[in-house]
Amino acid sequence: MPNASRERQRDEHRDNVDAAAKRRGIGRTVRGRRTYDALLNAARVVFVREGFLHTRITDICDEAGLSHGTFYNYFTAKEEIFQDVLDSVELDLLTLDGAPEDANAIDRIRAANRHYLEAVRDNAGIIGVIQEVVTFDPEARATRARREDEFADALERRVRQYQADGIADGRLDPRIAGLALGGMVDAFANYLYVNGGGEQFDLDVVAEQLTLLWVNALGIPTGEPSS
Amino acid sequence: MPNASRERQRDEHRDNVDAAAKRRGIGRTVRGRRTYDALLNAARVVFVREGFLHTRITDICDEAGLSHGTFYNYFTAKEEIFQDVLDSVELDLLTLDGAPEDANAIDRIRAANRHYLEAVRDNAGIIGVIQEVVTFDPEARATRARREDEFADALERRVRQYQADGIADGRLDPRIAGLALGGMVDAFANYLYVNGGGEQFDLDVVAEQLTLLWVNALGIPTGEPSS
Amino acid sequence: MPNASRERQRDEHRDNVDAAAKRRGIGRTVRGRRTYDALLNAARVVFVREGFLHTRITDICDEAGLSHGTFYNYFTAKEEIFQDVLDSVELDLLTLDGAPEDANAIDRIRAANRHYLEAVRDNAGIIGVIQEVVTFDPEARATRARREDEFADALERRVRQYQADGIADGRLDPRIAGLALGGMVDAFANYLYVNGGGEQFDLDVVAEQLTLLWVNALGIPTGEPSS
Amino acid sequence: MPNASRERQRDEHRDNVDAAAKRRGIGRTVRGRRTYDALLNAARVVFVREGFLHTRITDICDEAGLSHGTFYNYFTAKEEIFQDVLDSVELDLLTLDGAPEDANAIDRIRAANRHYLEAVRDNAGIIGVIQEVVTFDPEARATRARREDEFADALERRVRQYQADGIADGRLDPRIAGLALGGMVDAFANYLYVNGGGEQFDLDVVAEQLTLLWVNALGIPTGEPSS
DNA sequence: TATGAATGAGACTTCATTCAT
DNA sequence: AATGAATGAAGTCTCATTCAT
Numbered sequence: 001m002p003n004a005s006r007e008r009q010r011d012e013h014r015d016n017v018d019a020a021a022k023r024r025g026i027g028r029t030v031r032g033r034r035t036y037d038a039l040l041n042a043a044r045v046v047f048v049r050e051g052f053l054h055t056r057i058t059d060i061c062d063e064a065g066l067s068h069g070t071f072y073n074y075f076t077a078k079e080e081i082f083q084d085v086l087d088s089v090e091l092d093l094l095t096l097d098g099a100p101e102d103a104n105a106i107d108r109i110r111a112a113n114r115h116y117l118e119a120v121r122d123n124a125g126i127i128g129v130i131q132e133v134v135t136f137d138p139e140a141r142a143t144r145a146r147r148e149d150e151f152a153d154a155l156e157r158r159v160r161q162y163q164a165d166g167i168a169d170g171r172l173d174p175r176i177a178g179l180a181l182g183g184m185v186d187a188f189a190n191y192l193y194v195n196g197g198g199e200q201f202d203l204d205v206v207a208e209q210l211t212l213l214w215v216n217a218l219g220i221p222t223g224e225p226s227s
Numbered sequence: 228m229p230n231a232s233r234e235r236q237r238d239e240h241r242d243n244v245d246a247a248a249k250r251r252g253i254g255r256t257v258r259g260r261r262t263y264d265a266l267l268n269a270a271r272v273v274f275v276r277e278g279f280l281h282t283r284i285t286d287i288c289d290e291a292g293l294s295h296g297t298f299y300n301y302f303t304a305k306e307e308i309f310q311d312v313l314d315s316v317e318l319d320l321l322t323l324d325g326a327p328e329d330a331n332a333i334d335r336i337r338a339a340n341r342h343y344l345e346a347v348r349d350n351a352g353i354i355g356v357i358q359e360v361v362t363f364d365p366e367a368r369a370t371r372a373r374r375e376d377e378f379a380d381a382l383e384r385r386v387r388q389y390q391a392d393g394i395a396d397g398r399l400d401p402r403i404a405g406l407a408l409g410g411m412v413d414a415f416a417n418y419l420y421v422n423g424g425g426e427q428f429d430l431d432v433v434a435e436q437l438t439l440l441w442v443n444a445l446g447i448p449t450g451e452p453s454s
Numbered sequence: 455m456p457n458a459s460r461e462r463q464r465d466e467h468r469d470n471v472d473a474a475a476k477r478r479g480i481g482r483t484v485r486g487r488r489t490y491d492a493l494l495n496a497a498r499v500v501f502v503r504e505g506f507l508h509t510r511i512t513d514i515c516d517e518a519g520l521s522h523g524t525f526y527n528y529f530t531a532k533e534e535i536f537q538d539v540l541d542s543v544e545l546d547l548l549t550l551d552g553a554p555e556d557a558n559a560i561d562r563i564r565a566a567n568r569h570y571l572e573a574v575r576d577n578a579g580i581i582g583v584i585q586e587v588v589t590f591d592p593e594a595r596a597t598r599a600r601r602e603d604e605f606a607d608a609l610e611r612r613v614r615q616y617q618a619d620g621i622a623d624g625r626l627d628p629r630i631a632g633l634a635l636g637g638m639v640d641a642f643a644n645y646l647y648v649n650g651g652g653e654q655f656d657l658d659v660v661a662e663q664l665t666l667l668w669v670n671a672l673g674i675p676t677g678e679p680s681s
Numbered sequence: 682m683p684n685a686s687r688e689r690q691r692d693e694h695r696d697n698v699d700a701a702a703k704r705r706g707i708g709r710t711v712r713g714r715r716t717y718d719a720l721l722n723a724a725r726v727v728f729v730r731e732g733f734l735h736t737r738i739t740d741i742c743d744e745a746g747l748s749h750g751t752f753y754n755y756f757t758a759k760e761e762i763f764q765d766v767l768d769s770v771e772l773d774l775l776t777l778d779g780a781p782e783d784a785n786a787i788d789r790i791r792a793a794n795r796h797y798l799e800a801v802r803d804n805a806g807i808i809g810v811i812q813e814v815v816t817f818d819p820e821a822r823a824t825r826a827r828r829e830d831e832f833a834d835a836l837e838r839r840v841r842q843y844q845a846d847g848i849a850d851g852r853l854d855p856r857i858a859g860l861a862l863g864g865m866v867d868a869f870a871n872y873l874y875v876n877g878g879g880e881q882f883d884l885d886v887v888a889e890q891l892t893l894l895w896v897n898a899l900g901i902p903t904g905e906p907s908s
Numbered sequence: 909t910a911t912g913a914a915t916g917a918g919a920c921t922t923c924a925t926t927c928a929t
Numbered sequence: 930a931a932t933g934a935a936t937g938a939a940g941t942c943t944c945a946t947t948c949a950t
Contacts, residue, residue, distance in 0.1 A: 031931095057924065068933080069932055071925095145424055176415075179425075180411050183414030212398060294914060295916080295942095296917095300913070486909070507734065512944075586816035638868065660857060663861070754934070
């Protein structure tokens with residue numbers, strides 16, 4: 001699934017370039033492709049540095065070393081280049097984990113949590129910008145909602161499976177549990193890396209603790225005395 | 228504590244009115260006080276309806292039925308009235324619960340979760356605006372961080388107490404557990420009421436489920452088979 | 455003449471108060487008179503401190519400890535109170551000197567120069583404001599022009615007299631000489647006290663030097679070798 | 682010195698254009714240069730016609746036939762374009778005269794006086810605006826003070842030289858004499874051309890009379906009976 | 909008379925966007 | 930394709946002035 005996801009992103013990215021190309025008959029030459037990439041890179045840098053709102057078209061072009069007139073050969077608005085930046089960044093937050101399919105539940109949860117924490121840590125800048133944009137852009141909000149639903153679906157399936165396997169607390173509503181525990185990890189990751197609130201915490205420790213909370217919450221037996 | 232907190236808020240509110248008063252010798256009469264309140268109410272309404280960024284000074288004054296020049300008799304900037312709006316709204320997210328001191332752990336957790344969900348539900352509009360503002364205003368971000376820390380302190384103490392009482396999993400780091408579980412409830416509440424993602428869920432059910440997750444996560448014995 | 459001048463000023467001042475009184479039926483009671491005077495004093499202070507342009511009605515009222523609504527009970531505009539301030543200040547720049555009528559020419563010139571320097575020194579603040587106002591207010595400019603003409607007339611008569619007495623250079627045009635030498639003293643006085651350019655100079659020395667230049671310029675014999 | 686002075690002015694002017702260029706990547710093309718010049722000319726015209734204070738950015742742009750947004754491509758404030766206008770105007774008030782070095786004292790004084798009167802006459806408009814600005818702008822005031830000091834230095838040296846040559850009254854303080862006589866000519870020139878007070882006077886006559894006063898004041902022998 | 913609240917004309921400034929070269 | 934000059938909509942803010950109490 002992660003691979004499929006990544007490939008879909010790449011395809012979308014390519015589509016965007018081509019869409020831009022079609023828009024103004026620009027972007028098909030090597031030079032045009034280079035300018036497009038320069039703008040995209042510059043935009044990412046400036047968005048992260050200044051935030052979406054405080055970023056002006058001029059800033060992006062300055063960063064790219066281009067005249068601001070050039071911008072409109074490739075994009076029609078700041079929202080548009082932002083969308084392209086998003087598509088070019090492989091956030092990969094949807095991947096639940098990289099653990100082997102046959103690993104036990106606890107190991108898979110641990111792997112997923114580590115993966116999520118690392119993904120947020122490695123993309124903290126752009127994630128912060130996304131958080132900014134969703135507050136006022138309904139379309140971005142919808143995109144995020146879709147992603148969250150997709151994520152919740154996956155988690156829900158897992159919980160349901162664990163319950164069917166008899167290793168998770170049967171009193172839990174699988175969807176609520178999935179949303180809540182997913183939200184817990186997401187919130188902590190953001191607290192740590194995006195909002196910069198927890199420099200004192202070590203990723204390994206946090207991953208272990210979140211896993212313990214998660215496993216406990218689901219009622220998965222850990223083979224150790226809980227108190 | 229909640230009462231002390233509310234009174235502090237009221238005092239700050241009063242101070243703000245007086246600060247406005249001092250600025251231009253305005254706000255000391257009954258009429259002035261009424262105008263200040265009208266602006267504050269109008270601002271809250273418009274902020275919630277339009278978002279902070281899309282709110283223009285003129286919108287607030289239109290909503291209040293006042294000339295835009297009047298605004299500057301009471302405030303110097305949109306940020307300032309927003310701060311006053313915040314102070315005038317008794318968010319009360321810091322109160323852990325209203326349960327009696329001698330209630331058992333599970334009942335207290337349940338009460339706290341319900342309280343938090345209700346508080347977010349009842350103030351979803353302004354909380355959404357706060358989320359918007361913290362993405363670009365460092366001062367607002369700092370204020371929120373302070374509140375989160377305060378909240379985390381309280382939760383940490385609780386977890387520590389439960390561990391000392393021998394009813395909570397001793398392997399947990401009390402601060403991480405407090406932050407994570409607090410973040411879980413906060414994230415879910417925002418998902419439900421602020422971002423409008425979960426109309427299908429019933430508050431009672433959610434409160435019960437979150438409590439179960441929380442209690443399980445801490446390893447507090449529920450007297451029922453967990454699976 | 456100086457006395458006549460001063461009395462005329464006082465009369466004008468009184469007239470202004472009465473005019474204000476008539477304007478709004480205000481200013482005839484003791485309280486009204488006191489308020490008028492408070493505004494006038496405050497205006498002078500603020501004009502000198504801030505300059506005419508940077509002075510706001512509010513500043514004057516703040517200085518006077520009055521509400522700014524009160525201002526319009528006595529004046530209709532900043533220009534008007536400025537005019538009243540001018541009338542209330544006895545600038546007395548027109549007085550040529552205080553020397554006895556039968557003093558010799560050099561003594562009278564010396565006395566006039568000293569008097570002028572002292573008058574400018576003692577009223578430097580308001581003179582600076584006047585300089586500011588004449589740059590954009592045609593009426594103030596006309597008032598100043600009238601005063602200059604009056605002054606030039608007096609000087610011209612003196613020069614003509616000295617020529618008739620055979621003690622002044624007959625090649626001089628009396629009016630040009632009067633204007634030029636009067637302008638010289640005026641310029642120096644402003645340089646010293648209004649524009650703050652000559653803290654290093656002593657008034658006595660300057661008066662003596664200006665007198666020497668003046669006397670030399672007119673060709674009045676000083677009884678000493680000139681080189 | 683005058684040439685050096687003029688060249689310095691030109692260099693500053695060029696620097697200003699370049700500074701504007703750097704500000705927004707504007708002003709490097711021929712068209713941009715032309716627009717800059719158009720704004721500068723328009724500003725001079727409007728400043729002289731309306732005065733500095735009554736000039737609005739819009740007025741300048743209207744006069745130049747440009748949109749008001751264009752102004753901010755080249756300048757950030759009215760003060761800034763005013764400074765550039767000053768730099769572009771070659772006032773040349775500092776040049777003492779154009780007389781040959783070996784001319785006699787009286788001829789040089791006469792040449793200097795004529796030159797000064799002509800310079801003020803030819804730049805009366807902008808000089809009036811400068812007078813206006815110095816009354817409220819400390820920086821402009823400082824600039825003028827520097828120019829006056831430079832001028833006074835030159836005059837002082839002259840007087841000192843005449844005294845050393847034995848042709849000027851030894852009782853005179855050279856600096857005071859320089860300041861006073863320079864101020865006399867400046868005041869008269871302003872009276873004639875800037876404040877519009879002396880339409881009846883002929884420049885030739887005035888130059889001759891001021892020279893006579895100046896020469897007399899310094900005690901320079903004129904070879905004619907002084908009375 | 910004094911107060912202080914309300915008003916709105918009027919100026920400034922930014923920056924996304926268009927356009928001619 | 931790239932440039933950079935020109936534009937003007939849209940918002941901000943000030944403060945003199947009016948007015949009801």
